[in-house]
Amino acid sequence: MKLINMAYSSTYKFLVLFTIGLAFAGCKDDFKPEDSFIKVYDDQDINKDYFPISIKRTSDDGYLTISAFNGSQIHLLKTDALGDLLWEFDLPSNYISAVPNLIERNGDLYFVCMDAVGLFTYIMKVDETAESAVEYQVHPDILYPLYVADNGNEVYIENYERTSMETGIFELNASMDQMIDSTSVEIFVDVEEIIADHLNYTGKRFPFFISLTPEQDHIVMNGFNNYSFSTVFLNTDMTFSGVYSGAAFDGAIKSILPLGGNQFSLARFSFTDLYVNPNATLSPTTIDIAEAIPSEWNSELDAESPVLIRTVSINSSEYVVYLATTKSNQLFLNAYVAGTNELAGTKYLGESVPLKACDFTGTADGGMMILTQARIMSSFDRIATIKLSKEELESLVE
Amino acid sequence: MKLTSKLSAVLLLSLLSQISWGQFTVEKKRRSYVGLTAGINYSFPTVTDHYSVLTSLTNTENDEKQYGKFSENMGVQFGIHYSYNFTNTISIVTGLGYRSEAFNYSTQYAWTDTMQSENFEREMHHFQKISYFTMPIMGKWDMTEGKFKPYVQAGIFMNYLHQANKEIRYDNVIDGEETSNQTTSTGAVSISDNIRKFNVGLMGGAGISYYFNSVTIGLEANYRYGFLKVVDDENRYADNNGFALKYLDVLDQLTLSSMNVELTVSAPIGHSFISKFVRRKRYNSFH
Numbered sequence: 001m002k003l004i005n006m007a008y009s010s011t012y013k014f015l016v017l018f019t020i021g022l023a024f025a026g027c028k029d030d031f032k033p034e035d036s037f038i039k040v041y042d043d044q045d046i047n048k049d050y051f052p053i054s055i056k057r058t059s060d061d062g063y064l065t066i067s068a069f070n071g072s073q074i075h076l077l078k079t080d081a082l083g084d085l086l087w088e089f090d091l092p093s094n095y096i097s098a099v100p101n102l103i104e105r106n107g108d109l110y111f112v113c114m115d116a117v118g119l120f121t122y123i124m125k126v127d128e129t130a131e132s133a134v135e136y137q138v139h140p141d142i143l144y145p146l147y148v149a150d151n152g153n154e155v156y157i158e159n160y161e162r163t164s165m166e167t168g169i170f171e172l173n174a175s176m177d178q179m180i181d182s183t184s185v186e187i188f189v190d191v192e193e194i195i196a197d198h199l200n201y202t203g204k205r206f207p208f209f210i211s212l213t214p215e216q217d218h219i220v221m222n223g224f225n226n227y228s229f230s231t232v233f234l235n236t237d238m239t240f241s242g243v244y245s246g247a248a249f250d251g252a253i254k255s256i257l258p259l260g261g262n263q264f265s266l267a268r269f270s271f272t273d274l275y276v277n278p279n280a281t282l283s284p285t286t287i288d289i290a291e292a293i294p295s296e297w298n299s300e301l302d303a304e305s306p307v308l309i310r311t312v313s314i315n316s317s318e319y320v321v322y323l324a325t326t327k328s329n330q331l332f333l334n335a336y337v338a339g340t341n342e343l344a345g346t347k348y349l350g351e352s353v354p355l356k357a358c359d360f361t362g363t364a365d366g367g368m369m370i371l372t373q374a375r376i377m378s379s380f381d382r383i384a385t386i387k388l389s390k391e392e393l394e395s396l397v398e
Numbered sequence: 399m400k401l402t403s404k405l406s407a408v409l410l411l412s413l414l415s416q417i418s419w420g421q422f423t424v425e426k427k428r429r430s431y432v433g434l435t436a437g438i439n440y441s442f443p444t445v446t447d448h449y450s451v452l453t454s455l456t457n458t459e460n461d462e463k464q465y466g467k468f469s470e471n472m473g474v475q476f477g478i479h480y481s482y483n484f485t486n487t488i489s490i491v492t493g494l495g496y497r498s499e500a501f502n503y504s505t506q507y508a509w510t511d512t513m514q515s516e517n518f519e520r521e522m523h524h525f526q527k528i529s530y531f532t533m534p535i536m537g538k539w540d541m542t543e544g545k546f547k548p549y550v551q552a553g554i555f556m557n558y559l560h561q562a563n564k565e566i567r568y569d570n571v572i573d574g575e576e577t578s579n580q581t582t583s584t585g586a587v588s589i590s591d592n593i594r595k596f597n598v599g600l601m602g603g604a605g606i607s608y609y610f611n612s613v614t615i616g617l618e619a620n621y622r623y624g625f626l627k628v629v630d631d632e633n634r635y636a637d638n639n640g641f642a643l644k645y646l647d648v649l650d651q652l653t654l655s656s657m658n659v660e661l662t663v664s665a666p667i668g669h670s671f672i673s674k675f676v677r678r679k680r681y682n683s684f685h
Contacts, residue, residue, distance in 0.1 A: 031631035033447075038635045038642050043455045046511040046518060077455075085453045352644035374643060376452075377520060380509065384643075389632075 035389040039083040049381040052358040055371040056102040071200040072096040087131035149210035167223035183238040233284035244290040257309040269303040278336035329354035344397040366390035426483040436476040437660025447651035463503040473498040487540040530557035552602030599624040
């Protein structure tokens with residue numbers, strides 16, 4: 001009987017210790033809600049569709065999103081670090097067609113849009129206190145703004161000159177109140193209707209962009225040029241350097257990330273096909289054909305949707321990350337070891353709801369914030385954000 | 399007032415047992431019993447943190463989930479139990495069981511057509527069922543030594559997740575119930591990755607048992623209070639089942655408590671109980 005009692009005693013001591021241990025293990029909880037989330041920002045108006053354009057992290061660790069709605073109208077959305085809505089603002093209808101990229105200056109955010117009647121350019125400043133946006137600068141000489149890029153010292157605006165049928169590029173100073181330089185390339189055909197469809201989301205969306213090489217020795221501009229949609233290389237004094245011409249308007253470079261030297265990560269499209277090369281060699285001084293750039297066809301990617309290419313640091317290593325949209329409307333993340341063709345990992349996001357890649361940015365906690373358009377209830381195009389935690393991002397390259 | 403009523407009921411049961419069955423005593427000291435239990439439970443989810451996929455830009459009304467009544471949250475449990483009696487009235491009870499706990503909620507969304515009045519509504523009914531292996535450890539006090547024993551017991555339990563699944567049934571009419579000719583179901587889909595693997599809590603309750611010569615039957619009710627969060631925060635938005643975006647659904651953080659009612663059948667083991675199990679007690683001759 002003593003043996004039995006000892007056995008019972010040992011068993012229950014073990015159980016008690018086991019329970020306490022498990023309870024402590026269960027209580028361990030270092031999760032932070034801002035690490036990972038999915039948010040869809042819904043408007044109960046059936047007739048409103050949203051087209052997210054750009055997202056930027058704000059100084060208070062929140063996020064500001066700029067979107068188009070009902071075609072060319074402009075919508076601002078401010079959230080906190082958890083993705084919860086802080087405020088939203090619809091700009092008055094005279095401000096239309098915001099272009100990609102929010103610009104940060106001294107903690108304030110700016111964006112570029114167009115006047116609905118005069119077609120000239122506004123630079124708008126986001127007023128977080130008033131939860132709105134106000135005019136910061138007006139540039140009456142820049143019609144049809146299409147894209148804005150910022151390297152911290154200069155701001156570049158790409159536009160369409162409707163009277164001369166040219167694609168222009170304007171260099172502004174850091175405070176965006178003075179024009180430093182400008183140039184243009186001839187298109188030779190009138191593309192105003194095509195551009196109007198692009199701006200109003202009523203037709204094909206063209207991948208306008210401006211990018212600067214890391215050495216700051218070339219400006220790379222994607223736009224209409226010489227009867228085609230082409231990638232034009234300019235010297236820093238705005239003189240022409242070289243061009244990769246597109247196949248009319250049906251084939252061209254889709255997105256580009258200069259890596260340094262003559263190396264570029266890029267995606268290019270040809271009709272409905274999308275090709276990628278994470279380590280392409282381009283010559284800024286050549287005159288060549290974009291469709292001749294060696295690239296690998298990715299059969300599952302949608303050529304009509306945006307492709308975003310960024311350098312992302314994951315686990316202290318640099319990767320080139322592509323964010324694209326599959327033909328079945330999933331988000332597609334591909335990571336390559338920077339400067340190589342070595343694929344580090346692939347991740348798909350979303351399975352049952354159409355998603356479209358719009359923008360992405362790194363976050364302070366080592367994660368990633370993806371801006372996407374989600375079609376909910378099979379009907380309504382809404383702004384959505386997907387926050388990946390550091391661990392989820394690391395799983396991309398494991 | 400409630401406490402007084404409960405106390406009165408316990409005392410009444412004690413008194414009845416002394417009157418009706420007091421002439422018998424069950425010799426349980428240092429005896430072990432094994433048995434089977436089976437019953438039903440009703441869960442009470444307590445939401446600690448609200449989460450949602452959809453954030454309304456225009457509707458400032460409360461978008462939180464509407465949780466169902468506990469009577470709609472029925473689960474079942476069964477298992478084996480073991481008890482060891484230190485005295486005729488004090489014992490420790492443990493065992494291994496399998497139980498399912500259920501909770502449900504509904505969500506409602508509406509969109510307005512400002513041009514053609516073709517409004518759109520979607521009402522979703524969410525049914526979650528979580529199945530655990532469970533192990534209770536309780537101290538038990540029999541209120542009498544007779545064959546009819548009211549008892550109370552209290553202790554802890556540990557739950558180990560086996561599986562969890564979820565079904566969403568939805569229709570296009572917001573009326574608080576499933577519209578029979580419109581309802582579509584997702585079928586049961588696993589949400590095991592969204593649920594934490596372990597939980598622990600307190601439990602306690604009361605019951606009555608009757609000791610036959612070789613077997614004991616009983617009926618008991620226990621309340622279980624889960625200490626730990628049920629949902630795995632890190633996987634909340636992982637969207638493993640595609641529900642997050644398609645059905646705009648993520649689980650809130652919550653704890654689960656439940657009220658269990660179960661039947662028990664047990665028999666003594668380890669001793670020659672047949673002959674000595676029930677001994678007639680001659681009160682008057684001993685006193």
